[in-house]
Amino acid sequence: MRIKAEQLENELKKKLLPLYLVTGDEPLLVQEALDSIRLNCKKQGFDERKILEVDRKFDWTSLNEEANTLSLFAEKTLTELRLGKSKPGTPGAKAFQQYCDNLPEDKILLICADKLDASTLKSKWCSRLDQTGAIIQIWPINLHEMPRWIAQRANKMGLNLARDAVSLLSDRLEGNLLAAQQELEKLKLLHPDSSVEISTEDVLESVSDASRYDVFNLTDACLTGKAKQSAKIISHLRLEGVEVTFVLWALSKEIRLLLNLSHALSKGQPLPALFKQHRIIQKRQAGLSAAAQKHSPQKLLGLLDQCKKVDDLIKGVEKGISPWDVLTDITLAIAKG
Structure with a gap:
C-alpha cells in the first residue's frame, strides 16, 4: 500500500x-x-x-x-x-x-x-x-507550500508566529527544511510562552544571536551596500567551514530576485506589486529597492554567469581558482553597485 x-x-x-x-x-x-x-x-x-x-x-x-x-x-x-x-x-x-x-x-x-x-x-x-x-x-516542499509548512510546524510545536514572521522564515530558509526546523526549535527555547506572538523582530534577533556572521547577514550587508562588512562576513564563513554551495545558493537567489526587480524598474513597473508577489517582508523592501536601482539587468546577468562559474568550480568542471574567491568578487560587486 x-x-x-x-x-x-x-x-x-x-x-x-x-x-x-x-x-x-x-x-x-x-x-x-x-x-x-x-x-x-x-x-x-x-x-x-x-x-x-x-x-x-x-x-x-x-x-x-x-x-x-x-x-x-x-x-x-x-x-x-x-x-x-x-x-x-x-x-x-x-x-x-x-x-x-x-x-x-x-x-x-x-x-x-x-x-x-x-x-x-x-x-x-x-x-x-x-x-x-x-x-x-x-515529496519535497515547494516554494509556495513553504509558508504553510512552517506555520503548521510552528503550531504543532506550540509557537505563536506572526504572519510576517512566517514570511520572513520562509523567505530566508527557502527550500531548506532542516534549517527551518532548527530555527523553530531555537525560537521555542527563546519563547516558551505560546500565548505571546513571535514577531519578525524576534525572528531577526534569534538569527543574529546565533551568529554575527551567517549567510543571511552576508546577503543583508550586500543589499545595503556595506562592502567592507560583506568581505569580512564571507571571509569568516570561509574560515568557519560553511558549505560553499549554501553561500552560492543564497547569493544567486538574491541576484535572481534583483534581476526581476531591475527588469520591472526598466519597464516602469511599480515594485510594491512585485514585493507582494514574491512575499518580501517590509524590512527587506528598502534594501532590495535600492540594490535594484544600482544594478542594471545586464550586470545582474553577468553576476549569474559568475555564479555558474562557482558551480562549475565546485563540481570540478573548472579549475585553477577557489570558488570562494569568485564568491567574494560577486559579494563585493553586489555591495558596491
Whole structure:
C-alpha cells in the first residue's frame, strides 16, 4: 500500500506492517518518517535493531539469512536495509521476492532509499514490496507550500508566529527544511510562552544571536551596500567551514530576485506589486529597492554567469581558482553597485 508522509503516524497506530520502504530526497522528512516507524516498532516490542548497509560488495543473500536468524537478545527485531543511491539489480530483486514469500513473524524490514524514479516504483520488486507492506514517498516542499509548512510546524510545536514572521522564515530558509526546523526549535527555547506572538523582530534577533556572521547577514550587508562588512562576513564563513554551495545558493537567489526587480524598474513597473508577489517582508523592501536601482539587468546577468562559474568550480568542471574567491568578487560587486 502507499502511505502519504502526513498519514504515516495514524497508519502506524492502527497496525504494523511486515515491511516499509521510505524513499525521497528531503532529508528532514525522510528522517522523521524513519524515526516514526522505529518508535512505533519499539513500542510494539521490536527491541533489537539490525542495520544492513548496501554497497557494491553487498551480499543480497544476507537479507534472507538475517530474516531466518533467531535473535539471542530479543524476541522481535527491526531490520534496517539502507539502499541509499544503490539499486538492487537482479540479485536484490530476487532477494526481495524471496523475503516477501517467506515473511518472518518476529521481524519487520525497514528499507530506506534515495528518491526512486517512476520506472523503479513500477518494477516487479517494488510492486511486490508495495503489496506486502507499505511504500512511503517523501515529496519535497515547494516554494509556495513553504509558508504553510512552517506555520503548521510552528503550531504543532506550540509557537505563536506572526504572519510576517512566517514570511520572513520562509523567505530566508527557502527550500531548506532542516534549517527551518532548527530555527523553530531555537525560537521555542527563546519563547516558551505560546500565548505571546513571535514577531519578525524576534525572528531577526534569534538569527543574529546565533551568529554575527551567517549567510543571511552576508546577503543583508550586500543589499545595503556595506562592502567592507560583506568581505569580512564571507571571509569568516570561509574560515568557519560553511558549505560553499549554501553561500552560492543564497547569493544567486538574491541576484535572481534583483534581476526581476531591475527588469520591472526598466519597464516602469511599480515594485510594491512585485514585493507582494514574491512575499518580501517590509524590512527587506528598502534594501532590495535600492540594490535594484544600482544594478542594471545586464550586470545582474553577468553576476549569474559568475555564479555558474562557482558551480562549475565546485563540481570540478573548472579549475585553477577557489570558488570562494569568485564568491567574494560577486559579494563585493553586489555591495558596491
